[in-house]
Amino acid sequence: MQKWQKNFRRIPNNINVKVGNLQTNDLTVSCSKSIPANDIRNGVYEHIGIRFDSVDELEIDQPEFVPAAENGRYSLKNAQGYEIIHAELPKVTRTFSWDVPNWGDSWNGTHEVSIDRQVYQRTWMPPKLVSLQIEMLNFNNQNNRYTFRFVLREVLNRTDSAFLDDLSFNLNLLQENVGAVDVYPSTATRADYIATLAVNxxxxxxxxxxxxxxxxxxxxxxxxxxxxxxxxxxxxxxxxxxxxxxxxxxxxxxxxxxxxxxxxxxxxxxxxxxxxxxxxxxxxxxxxxxxxxxxxxxxxxxxxxxxxxxxxxxxxxxxxxxxxxxxx
Structure with missing residues (x-):
C-alpha cells in the first residue's frame, strides 16, 4: 500500500527552480529514490512490480511499462484518456435523440424524439501512454536500502507551448506511482542519478x-x-x-x-x-x-x-x- 501524497495541485517550487537552471531545453520527469527493503517486502511497491520472490531475491516484473490505470487518476488518464469540460467557455447547443414507443407500446413501433440542450464544450484527450522505466542502481548493505531510478519515457521541451501542462501531468503521474519526483536532462546518465541521490x-x-x-x-x-x-x-x-x-x-x-x-x-x-x-x-x-x-x-x-x-x-x-x- 502506497504511503505518500498522491498528487500536486501545482508544480513544486523546487522543480520550477531546477527546470529554470537546466542547461538544456529537453528534459524528462524522473527521479532516484532510496527504498528500504522492508517497504518492498511489505508490498508498498507491488503496484509497479517491485517485490521479492520466493527465495527473497529482488525482482522487477517489467523494466518498462505503462502504469496501471488503478494506480491513480493521472495513471487512469494516461492509460485511458480523459475529457476536458470547458466551464470557462460559452455553452453550445447539442441535440440529444432517443427512440420512444408509438402510443406507449413498442409493439406499435417506435419514433425518434429530439431535444436541444445547452451544454459545456468538451475536448477529448486521447491516452498519452507514457511508460515508466525502472532500474535498480545499487544496494546499500549498511542501511538495507535499494536505490532505484524511475524515468517517465517522454522527453519534454521547455519551448513547447504545452510544456507546463505536460510537466504538471508527468509530475503527478510519477508522484502517484513512486512517491517522488525530480527532473533531469534527457541525456542524464546512470551516474547522474546516483550522484543526485547521494546528496541527501x-x-x-x-x-x-x-x-x-x-x-x-x-x-x-x-x-x-x-x-x-x-x-x-x-x-x-x-x-x-x-x-x-x-x-x-x-x-x-x-x-x-x-x-x-x-x-x-x-x-x-x-x-x-x-x-x-x-x-x-x-x-x-x-x-x-x-x-x-x-x-x-x-x-x-x-x-x-x-x-x-x-x-x-x-x-x-x-x-x-x-x-x-x-x-x-
Whole structure:
C-alpha cells in the first residue's frame, strides 16, 4: 500500500527552480529514490512490480511499462484518456435523440424524439501512454536500502507551448506511482542519478537566522504551525552551541533538520514524526538514512538518542558540549 501524497495541485517550487537552471531545453520527469527493503517486502511497491520472490531475491516484473490505470487518476488518464469540460467557455447547443414507443407500446413501433440542450464544450484527450522505466542502481548493505531510478519515457521541451501542462501531468503521474519526483536532462546518465541521490543533505553555512529558518521551512509543502514552531525552537537551541553548519534534508529526507559541529559530530531529528533527537558521530551520513526502527535495532555505537522528555534540552546541551570539549 502506497504511503505518500498522491498528487500536486501545482508544480513544486523546487522543480520550477531546477527546470529554470537546466542547461538544456529537453528534459524528462524522473527521479532516484532510496527504498528500504522492508517497504518492498511489505508490498508498498507491488503496484509497479517491485517485490521479492520466493527465495527473497529482488525482482522487477517489467523494466518498462505503462502504469496501471488503478494506480491513480493521472495513471487512469494516461492509460485511458480523459475529457476536458470547458466551464470557462460559452455553452453550445447539442441535440440529444432517443427512440420512444408509438402510443406507449413498442409493439406499435417506435419514433425518434429530439431535444436541444445547452451544454459545456468538451475536448477529448486521447491516452498519452507514457511508460515508466525502472532500474535498480545499487544496494546499500549498511542501511538495507535499494536505490532505484524511475524515468517517465517522454522527453519534454521547455519551448513547447504545452510544456507546463505536460510537466504538471508527468509530475503527478510519477508522484502517484513512486512517491517522488525530480527532473533531469534527457541525456542524464546512470551516474547522474546516483550522484543526485547521494546528496541527501543540504549544508547551510551559519548566517542570518531568518534566512536559514525560511530556507528550511521552504522545503516543506504547506508546513503546519507546529513544524514552523519546531524549526524555530530547534534553531535557537542549537545556535547556542555554535554549529559550523546547518544541515537540511533533501530528496526523501525533507523532514530532517539539524546542525553540524564537527566533521564527525551532527545533531538532527525528524521534525514531522520524531519524539527524540539524535547525536551522530563518524558515520552520520549513512546512519541518518536509517529508519528509527532500524536505528534502534542497530548494535553499532555510532549515535546517542535523546528522547524528548523532561529536561531533554539541557541533556542535549551538556552532551554536545562534553563531546566538543573532549575532542571525541
Amino acid at each position: 543533505w543540504e549544508i547551510l553555512p551559519p548566517g542570518n537566522r531568518d534566512e536559514i529558518i525560511n530556507t528550511i521551512i521552504g522545503r516543506f509543502r504547506n508546513p503546519s504551525p507546529e513544524i514552523r514552531t519546531a524549526i524555530q525552537e530547534r534553531y535557537d537551541l542549537l545556535a547556542g552551541l555554535k554549529p559550523i553548519n546547518w544541515i537540511n534534508g533533501t530528496n526523501g529526507f525533507i523532514n530532517y533538520f539539524g546542525a553540524q559541529f564537527r566533521d564527525n559530530l551532527v545533531v538532527f531529528e525528524n521534525l514531522k514524526y520524531g519524539n527524540a533527537i539524535y547525536v551522530m558521530f563518524d558515520d552520520w551520513q549513512n546512519l541518518s538514512q536509517l529508519s528509527r526502527i532500524d536505528l534502534l535495532r542497530d548494535n553499532k555505537i555510532g549515535f546517542r538518542r535523546i528522547v524528548h522528555g523532561k529536561g531533554w534540552q539541557a541533556t542535549l546541551i551538556g552532551y554536545v558540549r562534553g563531546m566538543l570539549q573532549s575532542g571525541h
